[in-house]
Amino acid sequence: MALFERVFRWLYAAWFIFWGGSSLTMRLWGVGVAPPASQGEAKALMDTVNASFMGPIAGVCFVIGGLMLLRARTAPLGIAILAPFVTYILFFHLLLTGNAGWGIAWFAGWAALAWWHRGAFRALVGLDRQPA
DSSP states (O other): OHHHHHHHHHHHHHHHHHHHHHHHHHHHHSOSOOOOOOSHHHHHHHHHHHHSTHHHHHHHHHHHHHHHHTSTTTHHHHHHHHHHHHHHHHHHIIIIISOHHHHHHHHHHHHHHHHHTHHHHHHHHOSOOOOO
16 A cells, blocks of 8 residues: 555656646746646636736646655645645636546545545644643
């Protein structure tokens, strides 16, 4: 199971590093691959996000979160950094692209990573904490 979790975490990280890096290189130097968005509303939202300050912020967070996922010690930080973006991906595909499976798959992958590293989050959400 540990090998599967590690390989899954690395592949998940690679996807975010690739798309974040591609977004940043496209913004800075005009080279890279833009994520496909074929539906009208989806394309309009992606164009708006990329034209605003959120595009570069998302790209940087994708790269940092992905890099954090590469090591087991920093994976919980990567999971936390990527949480809002994975939620955005889920609803983007559920509501705009009609490709619910893609959004659900990425959210399920994130949830699996969060579950495998749930011990790291116990201090944040645990009810058995002692007052400081």
